[in-house]
Amino acid sequence: MTTYDAAIAGGGIIGLSVAYELAKTGRKVAVVDRGPLHGEAVSAAAGMLGAEAESHHGGAFFEMCKWSRGLYRSWAEELKDRSGVSIEYVPEGIIRAALDEADEAELLARAAWNSEAEWLSPEEIVRMEPEVASGELRGGYYFRHDHQVHPLRLATALRRACAALDVAFHEDRPVTSLLKEGNRVTGLQTSAGPIFAQQTIVAAGSWSSSLLSPHGIDLPVFPVKGQCYSVAPEKPLTRRTLFVQGCYLVPKMDGTIWVGATQEEAGYDKTPTVGAMAALHAKAVRLLPAMERARFVRTWAGLRPGTPDGLPWIGFVPGVDGLLVATGHYRNGILLAPATGRLVKELASGEPCSFPIDHCSPARSADGRGEIIRS
Numbered sequence: 001m002t003t004y005d006a007a008i009a010g011g012g013i014i015g016l017s018v019a020y021e022l023a024k025t026g027r028k029v030a031v032v033d034r035g036p037l038h039g040e041a042v043s044a045a046a047g048m049l050g051a052e053a054e055s056h057h058g059g060a061f062f063e064m065c066k067w068s069r070g071l072y073r074s075w076a077e078e079l080k081d082r083s084g085v086s087i088e089y090v091p092e093g094i095i096r097a098a099l100d101e102a103d104e105a106e107l108l109a110r111a112a113w114n115s116e117a118e119w120l121s122p123e124e125i126v127r128m129e130p131e132v133a134s135g136e137l138r139g140g141y142y143f144r145h146d147h148q149v150h151p152l153r154l155a156t157a158l159r160r161a162c163a164a165l166d167v168a169f170h171e172d173r174p175v176t177s178l179l180k181e182g183n184r185v186t187g188l189q190t191s192a193g194p195i196f197a198q199q200t201i202v203a204a205g206s207w208s209s210s211l212l213s214p215h216g217i218d219l220p221v222f223p224v225k226g227q228c229y230s231v232a233p234e235k236p237l238t239r240r241t242l243f244v245q246g247c248y249l250v251p252k253m254d255g256t257i258w259v260g261a262t263q264e265e266a267g268y269d270k271t272p273t274v275g276a277m278a279a280l281h282a283k284a285v286r287l288l289p290a291m292e293r294a295r296f297v298r299t300w301a302g303l304r305p306g307t308p309d310g311l312p313w314i315g316f317v318p319g320v321d322g323l324l325v326a327t328g329h330y331r332n333g334i335l336l337a338p339a340t341g342r343l344v345k346e347l348a349s350g351e352p353c354s355f356p357i358d359h360c361s362p363a364r365s366a367d368g369r370g371e372i373i374r375s
């Protein structure tokens with residue numbers, strides 16, 4: 001029976017980016033998913049690289065998000081070379097606008113830790129994006145480096161690049177538990193038998209805790225539902241992504257606009273609801289009135305892997321040999337995919353990390369965990 005260098009539970013964007021970076025080193029890698037590859041959170045994501053738009057305070061995580069964002073342009077080219085697939089990297093920024101006084105105050109307070117953001121008056125926003133309604137606008141930030149990609153094209157590019165590096169994919173094969181010998185994890189037990197590996201990585205998104213907790217590993221990850229819809233306007237309505245509290249509008253290369261997203265703790269339910277779509281649409285129209293006339297395309301929902309402090313778990317699990325985790329990326333899994341792949345590869349290889357990741361460590365204290373930040 002094959003023993004892999006690395007076996008990864010979960011073939012979402014995080015599992016695939018880890019597989020890709022490990023396989024580039026010549027390792028023999030297996031990815032095991034209980035469904036098809038990239039069928040969960042990545043298939044629902046909007047693809048914003050919102051290091052600035054999604055951050056509510058400065059510090060190590062903010063710096064890591066900007067670092068990962070900075071890796072994207074060359075990663076996109078590398079993946080295109082290896083897979084032949086364009087991930088539709090669009091180098092247009094995000095306008096994060098305020099529609100009321102409280103939101104304006106929250107945004108302006110960010111200047112204390114984000115000196116790069118440019119404040120725009122309502123007139124300046126409308127000059128940049130003439131379809132935006134000026135009526136309620138109080139101004140906003142222009143995050144010019146918060147670009148975007150197409151999440152499913154990214155996943156396809158990674159899958160093909162992995163296949164070209166001989167990564168073994170086991171789809172429709174649930175991992176039922178971790179294989180253990182004493183204190184060492186030796187691979188994954190699956191519905192179709194064991195998969196042995198020198199190193200095992202749990203990257204099962206919102207389901208990660210179900211693989212870890214039976215072994216006494218307490219790294220909470222829970223689903224946070226996000227609902228979205230898309231439209232196809234007759235003509236382009238915005239070049240840049242527009243973002244207000246609780247709603248963003250992301251213009252895609254094919255001319256559609258993706259509108260998201262709710263933030264609900266509703267278990268593993270992924271049903272889109274009329275009420276959520278109506279609420280999102282009401283916000284979207286306040287910003288971009290012409291949305292009212294756009295042709296409706298579809299609705300969808302997905303589950304973000306949330307953690308109690310909003311930070312991912314990346315690294316070796318203390319006290320257990322051969323086990324790493326890469327999960328809990330919450331609202332930022334697309335943004336953090338290149339950084340996570342690279343960091344896990346470095347940890348697995350015993351190399352120094354290119355970026356400090358103590359704040360993501362599975363050994364970090366549970367103390368001081370706060371509420372998940374709502375955008």
Ligand SMILES: Cc1cc2nc3c(=O)[nH]c(=O)nc-3n(C[C@H](O)[C@H](O)[C@H](O)COP(=O)(O)OP(=O)(O)OC[C@H]3O[C@@H](n4cnc5c(N)ncnc54)[C@H](O)[C@@H]3O)c2cc1C
Nearest residue numbers: 010012013014034041046047048175205226332333334335
């Ligand atoms: C509506 C929405 C919008 C978003 N927008 C953005 C955005 O604009 N930018 C951004 O950076 N991020 C965004 N995100 C967040 C991003 O999508 C996630 O953080 C990221 O996709 C998580 O990737 P993952 O690989 O950890 O998890 P997932 O994609 O959920 O993958 C986990 C995989 O593990 C598999 N699995 C689970 N249990 C088992 C098991 N027992 N055995 C085998 N396999 C198993 C699943 O089938 C799945 O394929 C958004 C998310 C949502 C829902």
